[in-house]
Amino acid sequence: xxxxxxxxxxxxxxxxxxxxxxxxxxxxxxxxxxxxxxxxxxxxxxxxxxxxxxxxxxxxxxxxxxxxxxxxxxxxxxxxxxxxxxxxxxxxxxxxxxxxxxxxxxxxxxxxxxxxxxxxxxxxxxxxxxxxxxxxxxxxxxxxxxxxxxxxxxxxxxxxxxxxxxxxxxxxxxxxxxxxxxxxxxxxxxxxxxxxxxxxxxxxxxxxxxxxxxxxxxxxxxxxxxxxxxxxxxxxxxxxxxxxxxxxxxxxxxxxxxxxxxxxxxxxxx
Numbered sequence: 202x203x204x205x206x207x208x209x210x211x212x213x214x215x216x217x218x219x220x221x222x223x224x225x226x227x228x229x230x231x232x233x234x235x236x237x238x239x240x241x242x243x244x245x246x247x248x249x250x251x252x253x254x255x256x257x258x259x260x261x262x263x264x265x266x267x268x269x270x271x272x273x274x275x276x277x278x279x280x281x282x283x284x285x286x287x288x289x290x291x292x293x294x295x296x297x298x299x300x301x302x303x304x305x306x307x308x309x310x311x312x313x314x315x316x317x318x319x320x321x322x323x324x325x326x327x328x329x330x331x332x333x334x335x336x337x338x339x340x341x342x343x344x345x346x347x348x349x350x351x352x353x354x355x356x357x358x359x360x361x362x363x364x365x366x367x368x369x370x371x372x373x374x375x376x377x378x379x380x381x382x383x384x385x386x387x388x389x390x391x392x393x394x395x396x397x398x399x400x401x402x403x404x405x406x407x408x409x410x411x412x413x414x415x416x417x418x419x420x421x422x423x424x425x426x427x428x429x430x431x432x433x434x435x436x437x438x439x440x441x442x443x444x445x446x447x448x449x450x451x452x453x454x455x456x457x458x459x460x461x462x463x464x465x466x467x468x469x470x471x
Contacts, residue, residue, distance in 0.1 A: 202236050202237065203430065203436060205430070205436070205439050205440050206440065206443045206444060206450070209240065210306065210308060211228075211237055211240065211305050212240075214303045214304075214305040216315075217309070217315040217316065217317050218301060218303060219271055220315050221315065221317040221320075221321045222318075223271075223301060223317075224271050224272070225271075225272055225274060225295075226267075226272070226273045226274065227276060227294050227295065228274070228276065229278050229287040229288075229291060230275060230276075230277060230278065231277065231281065232277050237275070276290050276294065278290050281402075282401060282402050282403055283397075283398075283400075283403045283404055283405075284404065284405045285395060285402070285403035285404050285406075285407065285408055286402065286403040288302055288389075288405055289389060289392045289403065295386065295389075297386045298386060299324065299330075299386065300383075300384060301320075301381070301383050301384070302380075302381070302382040302384065302405075303317065303380060303381055304381075305380075306430050307379050307381070307427055307428075307429065307430070308428045308430050308439050309379075309381070309426065309427045309428075310425055310426045310428065310439070310442055310443065310446070311423075311424055311426070312446070313425075314424075315425070316423040316424075316425050316427075317381055317383070319421065319423050319424060320383045320423065323357060323383075323419060323421050324383040324419075327419065329416065329417040329418060330382070330383060330384045330385050330412065330416070330417075330419070331357075331382070331383040331418070331419045331421050332348070332360065332378055332382050332383075332409070332418060332419070333378070333380070333421055333423050334348060334376040334378055334379065334420045334423075335377055335423070336375050336376060336377070336422070337375055337376075337377040338375070339369045339372065340369050342366070342367055342368070342369050342372035342375060342377070343367065343368055343369065344366065345377035345378060346364070346365050346366065346377065346406050347363070347364050347365075347366075347367055347372050347373060347374060347376060347377055347378070348360045348361075348363050348373070348376050348377075348420045349361045349364070349373035349374055350374065350376065350420050353420070355422070357419050357420060357421045358420055359417055359420075360413060360418045360419065360420050362410070362413065363378070363406055363409060363413070365404075365406055376420055378406070379427050385416070387412060387415065387416070388405075388409070388412055391408040391411045391412055392405070394411075395408045395411070426442065428442070441454075445458075
C-alpha cells in the first residue's frame with residue numbers, strides 16, 4: 202500500500218494486469234492485513250464527501266480503482282509458507298487456466314506496453330510459461346534467482362535451469378528473475394508435490410524447476426525499468442522516475458530536483 206506519487210503500489214500492479222487482459226484479480230493476503238481489501242471496496246461515504254467538495258479528480262480516482270468487468274477475489278493465506286504456497290492458495294479460484302503472478306514490490310515502468318502485457322503476448326504465441334528476467338551485475342547474482350537459457354536472442358530464450366542466489370563465480374548467467382510470471386496450470390500440481398524447504402516454505406522456483414523437465418518455460422527480458430520498492434532506495438528511485446514522467450508534475454519535479462542537487466553541490470564546495 203506504499204504510495205508512488207498518487208497511487209499505492211498495488212494499484213500499479215492491478216493496472217498492469219488489466220492492461221494484459223486479466224479480468225479476475227486474486228489477492229493473497231494474511232488474516233491480519235485488511236488494507237488491500239478495504240482499498241478495493243466501494244467507499245460510498247468518501248465518494249459523497251468528495252463530490253460535495255467538488256474534488257472531481259480525486260473522485261474519479263476513487264471510483265475507477267477497478268474498471269467494470271474486472272472482479273477482485275481475496276484469499277487468506279493462513280500461514281506465511283513462501284511464494285509457492287501463496288500461489289497454491291489461489292488454485293480454487295483459478296482452476297485449470299493459465300494465469301499470471303505479479304509481485305507489487307517489483308514496480309516496472311515503461312512508456313509502452315507493460316511488462317505483463319509483453320509477456321502475455323509471448324506466452325500466447327508459444328503456448329509456454331514465461332518468466333520475466335533482467336540483467337544484473339555479476340557481483341550481485343547472489344541476491345537473485347538466476348536462469349540458464351538456450352538460444353537467448355537478446356529478448357527471450359528457453360530456460361534450461363534455475364539457480365537460487367548463486368555466487369558470481371558459478372552463476373550460469375546474469376539474467377535474474379523478477380516478480381512477473383505467466384504460468385500454465387500444471388504448476389499447481391507440481392506445487393502440491395513440492396516439499397517445504399528452509400523455514401518450512403514452499404518455493405515457486407522449486408516447482409518451476411520441475412516444470413522445466415516437462416515443458417518449455419521461456420525467460421523474457423522485458424522492455425522497461427524495474428524498481429525494487431521493497432527497499433528504501435528503490436522506492437525513492439521509482440518516485441523520481443514517475444514524478445519526471447507525470448503530465449502535471451514533471452516540470453516542477455525536475456526543477457526541485459535540480460535545485461536540491463545545486464544546493465548539495467554548493468555545500469560540498471564550502
